[in-house]
Amino acid sequence: MTRYLVTGAGGMLGHDLLDVLAGRDVTAATRGELDITDTAKVRDLVEGHDVVLNAAAWTDVDRAESDEAGATAVNGTGVAALATACAATGARLLHVSTDYVFPGDAEAPYAEDAPTAPINAYGRSKLAGERAVLDTLPTTGYVVRTAWLYGAHGKNFVTTMLRLAGEREFVDVVDDQVGQPTWSRDLAERLVALADSGAPAGVYHGTAAGQTSWHGLAEAVFAGAGHDPARVRRTTSEAYKRPAPRPSYSVLGHARWAAAGLAPMRPWHDMLTAALADPAFATRADEAPR
Numbered sequence: 001m002t003r004y005l006v007t008g009a010g011g012m013l014g015h016d017l018l019d020v021l022a023g024r025d026v027t028a029a030t031r032g033e034l035d036i037t038d039t040a041k042v043r044d045l046v047e048g049h050d051v052v053l054n055a056a057a058w059t060d061v062d063r064a065e066s067d068e069a070g071a072t073a074v075n076g077t078g079v080a081a082l083a084t085a086c087a088a089t090g091a092r093l094l095h096v097s098t099d100y101v102f103p104g105d106a107e108a109p110y111a112e113d114a115p116t117a118p119i120n121a122y123g124r125s126k127l128a129g130e131r132a133v134l135d136t137l138p139t140t141g142y143v144v145r146t147a148w149l150y151g152a153h154g155k156n157f158v159t160t161m162l163r164l165a166g167e168r169e170f171v172d173v174v175d176d177q178v179g180q181p182t183w184s185r186d187l188a189e190r191l192v193a194l195a196d197s198g199a200p201a202g203v204y205h206g207t208a209a210g211q212t213s214w215h216g217l218a219e220a221v222f223a224g225a226g227h228d229p230a231r232v233r234r235t236t237s238e239a240y241k242r243p244a245p246r247p248s249y250s251v252l253g254h255a256r257w258a259a260a261g262l263a264p265m266r267p268w269h270d271m272l273t274a275a276l277a278d279p280a281f282a283t284r285a286d287e288a289p290r
Contacts, residue, residue: 001025002196005049005091007034007082008056012154013096016188017053031056036078039085046085051195054082054095061100061122062243068121076128083136092140092201093133094191099147099179099207101127104247111253112145112203120244130203137201144191144206147250148217151184152280157214158272161221162281165231175215175234179250180207181268183275190265199260205252208268220269224276 003025008014010030018028029045036042036056046052057075058064064071079095086093100123101116118124133141150158158181164171187206194204212220219229237246254264265271275281 002051003049005052007036007054011055012151013184013188014055015153016151016185017055020188020192036082037073039081042081043085046091047089049091052082052086052091052093053191064122064125065243071121071125072128075125079129080132083133083141087136093137094142094144094195095133097130097143097145098126099145099250099252102247104249106249109251109253112205112256122244139201141201142194143203145252146182146187146206148179148181149184158221161218162225165222165225165227170231170233172233172235173215173218174237174240175213176236177246177248178211178213180211181217181272182208183271186265186271197262199262204256205254207252208265208271210267211251212268220272224273
């Protein structure tokens with residue numbers, strides 16, 4: 001029987017991974033139970049597992065600008081510790097990365113082997129983790145890049161829109177950043193399927209099919225929750241200056257799924273519709289007064 005270890009089990013994606021793996025032999029390690037920068041603890045916990053699903057990460061993009069060393073300690077050095085431990089025990093490692101390793105200036109979806117050039121500290125820290133996995137585990141390491149992730153078990157754009165729909169008459173949302181909104185539950189299912197498939201190691205893109213802007217996503221959230229999407233007004237990134245620059249184009253290509261004999265993920269709007277119908281999301285929507 002395959003033995004799984006989920007790191008970052010207390011986070012949004014970690015929760016969904018545990019749900020998908022229900023009934024299997026799984027060790028769940030939350031941040032409080034495992035600091036992946038602690039090399040000795042990482043080595044001890046990885047021992048005895050066949051598959052490690054790493055959902056542990058520094059995710060505060062803006063704070064990484066002022067503490068790149070801290071972000072890199074988790075997203076780079078910590079991931080390297082996991083990779084080294086997996087190399088020592090023979091475990092496979094599935095590591096979740098990000099679209100932010102790309103500069104965001106493309107006009108067509110980024111292929112899995114497209115040149116990387118992050119434009120912020122968070123992206124650089126995540127790229128360090130990718131390189132550690134691919135260099136240390138050339139035949140048993142998987143990097144799965146995702147983007148615009150949302151889920152019922154954490155703070156994210158979709159849950160924020162559900163809240164704001166009940167608090168404000170109008171919401172201003174940028175329309176000049178394009179990406180692929182991806183439900184963490186769908187990503188969790190895809191990660192487990194990849195782990196069980198025997199597909200070649202390397203880089204995969206775990207994002208929904210299609211694309212939209214943040215404004216388009218906000219309109220879809222409002223409509224899906226029974227609110228008037230006209231209450232979402234367009235604005236630009238220039239009006240919302242933040243410490244870390246964001247890629248304007250975060251659309252990822254999915255060719256490697258087909259090459260591995262696996263189906264790509266479903267369209268983002270279908271994914272969102274299913275998410276909003278999920279009981280956990282329904283609760284979040286009901287919490288916001290109309």
